[in-house]
Structures are given as structure tokens and as C-alpha cells.
Amino acid sequence: xxxxxxxxxxxxxxxxxxxxxxxxxxxxxxxxxVMEAEAIKAFASQFDPQPFHLSEEAAKATLFGALAASGxxxxxxTMRLMVESGPRLAGGVIGAGTEVKWPKPTRPGxxxxxxxxxxxxxxxxxxxxxxxxSMRSETRNQHGDxxxxxxxxxxxxxxxxxx
Amino acid sequence: xxxxxxxxxxxxxxxxxxxxxxxxxxxxxxxxxVMEAEAIKAFASQFDPQPFHLSEEAAKATLFGALAASGxxxxxxTMRLMVESGPRLAGGVIGAGTEVKWPKPTRPGxxxxxxxxxxxxxxxxxxxxxxxxSMRSETRNQHGDxxxxxxxxxxxxxxxxxx
Numbered sequence: 426x427x428x429x430x431x432x433x434x435x436x437x438x439x440x441x442x443x444x445x446x447x448x449x450x451x452x453x454x455x456x457x458x459v460m461e462a463e464a465i466k467a468f469a470s471q472f473d474p475q476p477f478h479l480s481e482e483a484a485k486a487t488l489f490g491a492l493a494a495s496g497x498x499x500x501x502x503t504m505r506l507m508v509e510s511g512p513r514l515a516g517g518v519i520g521a522g523t524e525v526k527w528p529k530p531t532r533p534g535x536x537x538x539x540x541x542x543x544x545x546x547x548x549x550x551x552x553x554x555x556x557x558x559s560m561r562s563e564t565r566n567q568h569g570d571x572x573x574x575x576x577x578x579x580x581x582x583x584x585x586x587x588x
Numbered sequence: 589x590x591x592x593x594x595x596x597x598x599x600x601x602x603x604x605x606x607x608x609x610x611x612x613x614x615x616x617x618x619x620x621x622v623m624e625a626e627a628i629k630a631f632a633s634q635f636d637p638q639p640f641h642l643s644e645e646a647a648k649a650t651l652f653g654a655l656a657a658s659g660x661x662x663x664x665x666t667m668r669l670m671v672e673s674g675p676r677l678a679g680g681v682i683g684a685g686t687e688v689k690w691p692k693p694t695r696p697g698x699x700x701x702x703x704x705x706x707x708x709x710x711x712x713x714x715x716x717x718x719x720x721x722s723m724r725s726e727t728r729n730q731h732g733d734x735x736x737x738x739x740x741x742x743x744x745x746x747x748x749x750x751x
Contacts (some may be wrong), residue, residue, distance in 0.1 A: 472664035474671060475680045488679055488743065496668050496683050503601035508638060517638045520659050526685035528716045580651065588729055 439513035444556040447512065447543050455506040456538040460494055462533035468498040493530035499537070499573050500580055503564045506539045511556035514558070516582040521557065523577040529570050536567040544576065548583060556581050602676035606747035607719040610675065612707050618669040618702040624646040625696035631661040656693035662700070662736050663688055667728045669702045672735055677721070684720065684739040692733050699730040707739065711746060719744050 440446075462481075469478030473495035476483035484492045508518050531537065541562035548556040558581040564573035595704075632641030636658035639646035644655045671681050694700065704725035705742075711719040721744040727736035 468664075472668045474668070477680065486683060489602065495664075495667070497664045499629075501658075501664065504658070504660050505635045505637070508636060518639065518649060519640075520690065522687070522689035523659075524685070524687045527683065 426580050437513060439510075439517050442512050443515045444546055444548065444558065444581045445584045446484065446579070447546055449543050449545060450516075451512075451543040453512050453541050455541075456510040457536050457538040458506055460502065460531050460533065460535045460537060462492060463491060465494045465531075465533055467497060468501070469495050471481050473497060476578055485549065489530055491543065494532070494534055494535075496525070496527040496573070499527065499531045499564060500575070503539055503562065503573060503575065504535055506537070506564075507541075509564070511539065514581055515584075519580045521578045521580055523575055526574045527572065529566075529572050530570045531566065535572070537564055537572065546581070548563065554583050554585065556583060598634075600676060602673075604678050605675050606678045607711065607721065607744045608747045609707060610709055610721055610744070612706050612708060614675075616675050616704050618704075619673040620699050620701040621665050621669055621702060623661075623665065623694050623696065623698045625655060628655060628657045628661060628694075628696055631664070632658050636660060644713050651665040652693055655696055657695070657698075659688070659690040659736070662690065662694045663738070665700055666676075666702055666725065666736060666738065669700070669727075670725070674702065674704065674737065677744055678747075679743065682743045684743055685739045686738055690736045691736065691737065692735050694729065694735045698729055700735065702748060709744070717746050717748065719746060739741070 466479055469475065477489040478495050479491055479512040481492045484490065539562050541560055543558065544561050545559040546556060558579045560577050560579060562575045563571045565571055629642055632638065640650040640652040640656055641658050647653065647655045661671045701726050704723050707724050708723065709719060710720040721742045723740050723742060726734045728734055
């Protein structure tokens with residue numbers, strides 16, 4: 426496992442972004458992450474213990490035809506890439522809800538990255554100081570194939586008078 | 589980590605279900621799973637390294653107020669419960685897409701289970717022998733609070749002439 430984004434908040438060079446800093450249409454691209462076969466099996470044995478995620482041999486007789494990562498593993502790796510090298514949101518990357526599709530499986534050795542875009546930004550009526558940021562993202566492999574699309578509503582802080 | 593569902597296919601007593609076996613309205617309840625603080629931190633350090641998922645102390649100053657599991661961890665545990673003690677689908681539990689909401693955080697010590705219902709079943713026009721099963725599920729804690737809702741389209745096999 427590895428990714429090329431910063432992991433330590435103190436070293437993080439990315440600007441801290443508030444609701445006001447994220448116009449609709451703003452795009453971003455994350456660093457990348459190699460999905461190793463051993464990591465695919467380790468995730469699956471904890472969270473999605475099915476033959477096509479656990480064993481090259483057993484996967485052959487299934488719909489996937491060969492070892493494939495759990496969609497939840499692809500989603501979790503997408504989250505890691507977003508947290509480490511996506512937009513650095515004030516208050517953190519906190520999802521309220523999300524819609525995810527997995528058009529193609531993630532395979533061992535795939536090098537994933539995430540490309541995203543701000544779809545909508547709105548201030549909360551009921552909670553002053555907060556808002557919702559809708560973001561669409563595509564998780565792509567080294568061939569440019571989309572292995573996951575996601576539309577997520579994130580909780581975002583407004584820039585206060587002091588910031 | 590533990591859950592009380594079967595883990596070994598050979599020991600699995602649940603009937604194998606095809607598209608024809610899953611009427612709309614069919615309900616199910618899974619076994620349960622205790623979300624330990626150490627597991628919350630371990631998942632977060634791999635996939636969602638943010639202060640509110642990594643440290644009781646650091647979480648205090650955040651929107652969560654105390655340590656909370658990554659939503660993706662709750663989703664992954666939901667998947668495990670479904671695979672181990674939800675409906676045993678022929679071909680496996682294979683999602684094409686899903687819509688997830690996290691109305692409340694999952695906290696250390698929470699005992700989660702999943703309650704679900706079949707929303708729709710349709711045979712595929714383009715791929716004979718397959719169909720899509722739409723399922724709604726709620727992941728609840730020991731107090732009955734819903735920590736996750738999910739609506740998922742699963743790929744399901746039709747019962748062939750031989751089955």
C-alpha cells in the first residue's frame with residue numbers, strides 16, 4: 426500500500442478550503458494508489474469474504490472471472506486518496522451521503538487515482554456556519570477506465586468572520 | 589471483531605436464493621457485529637486518516653465531538669453482515685451501485701446489525717439469466733438508532749432449467 430499524498434497535517438501544503446472557496450465546476454485530481462493482490466484479499470477477508478475477492482483460483486468460476494477488489498475496498502481507497510490529496514476541506518472530509526457505482530472491477534495491480542468536480546455548493550438554512558458541498562468523482566485505473574463513480578454530499582464549514 | 593454469521597460456505601445452512609426466490613417485500617435481519625475502538629482506528633489509518641476517526645482526544649475538537657467510525661467502515665461492516673448472515677444469493681452479493689446515507693455516527697462499542705427489504709426485482713433485458721435485485725437496508729446500533737441507510741442494486745442470477 427502506498428499513495429503519494431501528504432499524510433501529516435503539519436506538513437500539509439494544501440490550502441484549507443471553506444464553502445466560499447469552492448466554486449461550482451472546480452476540478453481536482455488526486456495522487457495515485459496501487460491496489461495489490463494481497464491488500465484485496467486482506468480487505469475481503471475482513472469485510473467482504475466472497476470467493477471472487479479472496480482467491481485467484483476461486484474467482485475463475487465466478488461472474489468476475491478473476492480476482493477483483495470488493496467495491497467497498499475501491500470506495501475506501503477513493504476516500505484515502507481524497508483525504509490525502511484531494512481538496513483540503515476545513516473541518517475535514519465528512520460525507521452525509523453518497524451514490525456509488527462500480528462500472529468495472531478493480532483488479533490486482535491497478536493504479537487508481539481520483540478525478541473530481543464540485544457540482545453544487547449551498548449554505549445550510551438550519552445550521553449557520555455550515556453548508557453542503559456536492560462533489561462528483563471518478564476513480565480511474567492506469568488505462569483510464571472508470572472503476573467507480575461517486576456523487577457525494579459533504580459537510581463543509583463557512584469561512585467565519587475570523588478566518 | 590466478530591459476527592455470528594457462518595463464514596464457511598461448506599457449513600452455510602442458508603438456502604441459496606435465485607431471482608425467482610426473492611419477492612418484493614421480503615425482509616431479513618442479519619447477525620451483529622461489535623465496532624471496537626481499535627478497529628475504528630485501524631480502518632481509519634488505512635483508508636480515512638482524519639483526526640475524528642483516529643484519536644479520542646483529537647476527535648473532541650471536531651464536528652463529531654468524540655471518536656467515530658469512518659462511514660466507509662460502517663459500510664464495510666454492513667457488507668460483512670450481509671455476506672455472512674443476509675440472504676445467500678446465488679452467484680454472490682455483487683453490487684452494481686448503491687446509495688448510502690449516514691444519519692448518525694457509529695461510535696466505539698456500538699453493536700451493529702442490518703435489517704433489509706427487497707424493493708424491486710427485474711430480469712435483465714440484455715443479459716438472459718441475470719437480473720437486478722434492489723434492496724434497501726438499515727444498519728442499526730444497539731439502541732435501535734439508524735447509523736446507515738443504503739439502497740443497493742445487486743446482480744442476481746435466475747434459476748436455470750437445471751436448478
